[in-house]
Amino acid sequence: MNLTTHQQEMLDGTQGWPRQLATRMLVAVGRAYDADRLIPVHSVHLGLSGASMGEAGMRLFETLAARGGRFVVPTTLNILSMDRRTAGASAQLRDLESVQTRIADACLAMGAAPSFTCNPFLLGVTPQRDTSVAWNESATAPYVNGMLGARTNREGATALASALTGLTAHYGMHIPRNRLGTRLIVVDTPVHGPDMFNLLGGAVARAAEAHIPVIEGLDHTPTLDEMTAFCAAFAAISPLPMLHIVGVTAEAPTRADAMLPGHVADVIRIDATTLAQEARRYDTAADTTLDVVAIGCPHASVAQVREISDLLGDRVIADTVRFWIQVNRACAEEVEGSGLAARLERRNVRLLSDSCVHVAYDEIPAGRTLATNSLKIAYLTASHHVRVRLGSLAQCIDSAVAGRWRG
């Protein structure tokens, strides 16, 4: 790999240990993918959940901050394993929460923005087209690459390295040819609303297999809430960081623009039956018991919180059910300021800010049943010995009021 004098100095350690460690990571990953060089990134979105980083991650972040590590490009932060508003309330969770607080504090000391969300697009954080970024949180990659036409690979600890250096290895999604589609998927049924786009994301991921999909047949340009639901579901099932929707996404004004030239694509059709199959795939509940409902994966918008309130009307969630709406802090504060939060609280609906049920230290006990309108939560939770119901938002609300799942 060809390094500039400045990059070689970072690798040699003359610019301090944090940048040396970061550059080592980037150079090693670059070598693994035969990258020719390191390139600048415009922004970073960084994962830091205590549940996945652990104490080793905490020591790493604190040491980096103490030894002068600073984030040299705008860096937003992903979700936490707790709600900062209620941290410390549970004696059982206090030690774990202290790990999360220290990781977050180290990130803030290094210059990160306290966004604490898996859905930074709701905050207006949108990378510019054709620019390279390093974004952690798999659900953001298809949105950044597809919808926005910016460039990111699916990042992990390498996002930390990019924040410390402002660089990433030149491979994968940073190379235009690798972004082109090789499978055509035609949607043969009307798809409206985040719940249906969520199912479509799973269905497209399965139909695409290892091929970047080029999607046709949608009858409208998806809304932000539809598109983020679609991308999160897609990324939960598929390892691909990219998708095209002809006439919608940045690099797909036409099918010809989005497809790899000379590539003869198979056509796969998705119809109402495919979507119905996708919906049933995640049901692992044995009976109609219902313990927890989680809405807001990715984090819900204020409009979605309002929709939940409207759908609920004068009804109250059953006392036996915990009903969470997962949001970012700005959304929580807006909802609280408008009085909507108080109204929801009276109906037994709780806001979970900065976090989600999947990464929260306050885990759902094994054997309980969770209902959600998010394919990603349904998919991830099923591996935690928690029973799952995947339904529409209205179905989740009606069931939570009844205290039993209503199919």
Place this chain on the structure above:
Amino acid sequence: MTTLVFQGDCLVEGRVSGTALVTDADLALSLVDAATGIVRQPGHPLFGTSVAGRVLIFPSGSGSSSGSYRLLHLAERKTAPIAIINVQANAVVTAGAVLGQVPLLHKLAPDPIRTIKSGDTVDVNATPGVVVVRRDGDA
């Protein structure tokens, strides 16, 4: 005594000798238990087996990107593999190997998954990318 020599690309430097643990299935480092080094990935051929202190050989990484931090955690707890050999290393394993200072090689010839057996004694000299397997009796 049979001796097999492999040549590959070094991604993280180091020189160690130890016992091989080989699988032909991709491995999610995020699903290796940090305290014990035992693989907890459902359905994986190594499920229930500890990777601690082994020369761990698998095709590529899979699963959550948090696997990099898990490898650091394993290294701190002394439950990490002493070296990793991949067919094609991915970003999660590579960044984790840098953080945990675990020697890492990939793209070995001949194919290490088919040739090296669990229990073989392996000398890893990552810097020049050389791996030597010593085995009692015929190969």
